[in-house]
Amino acid sequence: MSATEKVSRGSEALEIAGAWLLALIWILPLAYAVWAAIHPSEYSAHFAPDAPLTPQNFIKAWNAAPFAWYFLNTFILVTMILAAQLVLCTLAAYAFARFSFAGRDVAFILVLLQLMIMPDVLIVENYRTMTALGLVDTIPAIGLPYMASAFGIFLLRQTFKTVPRELDEAARVEGAGPLQVLLKVYVPLAKPVYIAYGLVSVSYHWNNFLWPLIITNSVSTRPLTVGLQIFASADQGIDWSVITAATLMTSAPLLLAFLLFQRQFVQSFMRAGIR
Amino acid sequence: MFCTKVKWLAAIAAVALVALATGIMTSAATAKDIVLSFYYPVAVGGPITKIIDGYVADFEKENPGIKINAIYAGTYQDTLTKALTAFKSGEPPDIAVLLSTDMFTLIDEDAITPFDDLLKTDADKTWAKSFFPAFMENSQTGGKTWGIPFQRSTIVMFWNKDAFKDAGLDPDKAPDTWDELVADGGKLTKRDASGNVSQWGIEIPSTGFPYWLFQGLTTADDVRLMNQAGTTTYFDKPGVVQALQYWVDLSRKYKIQPEGTIEWGTTPKDFFERKTAIMWTSTGNLTNVRANAKFPFGVAMLPAHQGRGSPTGGGNFYLFKKMANEERDAAFKFVKWMTTPERAADWGIATGYVAVRPDAWDTSKMKKYVADFPAAAVARDQLKYAVAELSTHDNQRVTKALNDGLQAALTGTKTPQQAMTDAQQEAARILKPYQ
Known part of the structure; x- marks a missing residue:
């Protein structure tokens, strides 16, 4: 040796x-x-x-708040946000990556600027917008500010840029229009990135707390994280057993999904280069 | 590929529909009803929510034409954030229960309206004077009343009677002075041969809001931390430093309290598990301790030194601006309704908060409760020695300066003198614009 x-x-x-x-x-x-x-x-x-x-402990935790509602709300919320993000980010990223139009670079810089801003800073302004739209205390109001995700646009644009031009051109020679090229060439090649991004988005919104708390008022719209707050009333002392039971319960779907799809997640992260 | 795309669109449409349907379910109030939003600092679902829901339903039944929309908003901190965000967006709540110490913050934001203009009849004026003066200290400034006491507390001392008996102490007599606390604490602290402690003499929690517990010491030392106008702090006064020195000494010199910081939330648990024989905590814990302590326990006033006393704490009713006149009258009616002697007694018994007015303690319900559970009256009796909780302009930052100083001293990174001098300098800097 x-x-x-x-x-x-x-x-x-x-x-x-x-x-x-x-x-x-x-x-x-x-x-x-x-x-x-x-x-x-x-x-x-x-x-x-x-x-x-x-x-x-689980029984106590489950009965302490209407968790069935909260699960449903959180599920609707993350699904809605992810669906909208995938559509919006794909289209925007495609435009930024493969088309040249007046103001493209300025627009892209604006999108990147959004990456630098913590969403929490915009809470008052967002609340005002939701009030104007009449959406306060609705699930769409929780999701709307996050749908045009700068991170998603940036990530997908970078991925689309790595797709060889030849594939794009070959598809066009075959008679595919721009949208068909996107769906048949770019999207399939970016699948690992989509999976990775989906995971990040779902776990972020599953755990998001401040904005949902502020914009919602009623049981029928609040997500799990806001419901978990019931255990935080420190005035009466803390019961770790019930808190941990509630935490496990609310994070169980995420944990399970991760365990089931672990291999795919890890692989897609490696390929997507977000580690 | 095309097929999947269609499925995607269908899925998105379905989700959007469900979301919309959920959103549309808003309360159905008739057009001429006055609807008031009421922010209350607790998360949905617990026993407290049910009590508040019950009060609101009773009030609506007795006052047709007024609807109260109770919105449960989490912790005090979360509720303040939510209320101020809504206020800045032009849609403030009408009524809110927030910390009494948030008074200056709310005034500085021009968010709340004083109660004085609403006190038109003699009955109203008597009502405004019916609360314990100690609770009004945090509710009035500049000659105006900005908050009405609702869920208020003070610090009391809980002791484990079994542990006292085991240590050869009189189980029915709690330490009444600082010196007695040190002496008793020494006997109560149990060490094994290698010096590991299985039971501490005392725990005074020092996370979350250490300044509040600290006021239990400074008040006994006969010093105040700020002026009534909330523009000056006295953190570096000799009495304050001396109080902090005593707190630090409990751990370092007398070794009857764990070193470092002590977690507020788990201190009651340490008490239940006999890891500490004495603890200081909020009267809000009374019901919790009564339910969970598996040994006889006592409740006493905080020990005295130069004087005696404890800060008050807890939440007040506030009325927000931007209400129309008839809305404001309705909101005022609700606040008055929530603070009648009977309801104050009922609320105190159900939660452990101190019933906020003396006549609540004369109700038959309360008399029966106290006869049954004399410990409940300790907090009331201590009120005559109570002072206002630390509250100044830009309260959050000033409080943080003091908290950081306290924790630095308790963990040993600064001497008490140094820690308080630094905290005072920082507070003076923050408060400069308000001089």
Whole structure:
């Protein structure tokens, strides 16, 4: 075994150990949440292997707020936002990547500028817009400000730019119009990017809190995160068991989806270059 | 490919439809009803929501023509953000329950209207004077009344009677002075041979709003943290520094309190699990402790030093601007209705907040409750020593300056003197425009 080989072996072992360490740190909060959620609250900070299991925390959490409504609202919300984002971003990115028109660069810079602005800064202005549209306290009002996503446009434009011109031209020679070229050449080639972007978008909006809280007033429009707030009333003390049960419950769909599609997600992230 | 596209469009259309349908479900009030929005700081679903919903329904039944739309908006902080955003967008709430300490912030934003103009009859004027003076300290400034006390609290001391008995102390007598607290705390702190502590003497929480607990110490030291106009703070006064020194000493010198910061939210849990024998916390925890402590416990006033006392805390009713006259009258009627002696008593019993007016304690319901559970009256009796919670102009930033200083001293990165000098300098800088 040569010396360089030894060094690379050693560094590999170090990398593996590092990865394990990071993974362990990452999983700890989740593992704690599972522990606290399935045991009675006396055991939430007391780790005895023979602690009795109980579903009570989940039952308590579920009954503490109309979570069925909140699940439905969140589901509608993320689906609506993602659908609108995919359509809008695809069309905008295609225009920016492959067409030349007056003001294209200025428009693109404006889109990029939007990336620099935290959405929270615009809350008052957005609220005013929603009031003018008569949409306060509706699910579309939560989603509208996010639909024309600058990140999505930028990401897809970069991806479309990497598609070889030859493919585009070949499709046109075959008689395809601009929209057909988009749907048959660009979109299929960008599939990994779409999956990666979809994941980011869904998890962001699943977890978004401040704007939904401010723009909604009633049970029929509020998403899960706002419903979770019930457990935050620190005035009366905190029951970790119920909080962790509620958190697991509300993040379960995301966690499950990730576990099921793990391979695809990881691969698409690698290909899309967002890590 | 074309086929999938059609499916996509169908899916989008379906989602949009569902969303629209959900959005359209708004409350059906008849055209001539006065509809008032009422922001209340709690998330939907808990027991408190049900109580408020019940009050609102009763009020609407007794006052046909007025509809109250109760909007539950999360924590105090979230509710303030929501109310101010709505206000700045031109659609403020009509009534809101917000922290009493947000008074100056709301005045500076020109968001609220004082109650004084609404007090037309003698009955109204008597009503405005019917609250505990300690609660009005945070509700009045510049000769005007901006808030009406509703869910108010103070800090009290809870002690575990079993732990006192085990330590050879009188289980029915809580430490009444700072020195007694140190002496009792020493006996209550249990260490094993290697020095690990299984039970602490005391926990005074220091996260979230350490300044509030700190006021329990400064008030006992007979110093105030700010003036009534909310334009000056006194963080570097010797009494304040001395109070902080005592707090730090509990951990570092006497070693009867855990070192570093102590988490507010889990302090009651430490108390239930006997990790601490004494804790300071809000009276809002009374119902929680009563339900969860598996040992006899006592409630006492905070220990005295130069004097005695505790800050008040909790939320007030505010009326927002931009209401038409008849709306404002209706909102005023609602606030009066919510603060009658009977309702104040009912609310106090249901939640653990201190009933806000003396005559509420004379109702038969409250008398029965206190006879049954004397601890509930401790907070009331302590009110005569109570002072206003720290509240100034630009309150959030001033409070943060003090909180940072307190935590720096408790974690040992600054001496109490240094921490308070720095906090005072920062506060003075923030308050300069208001001088």
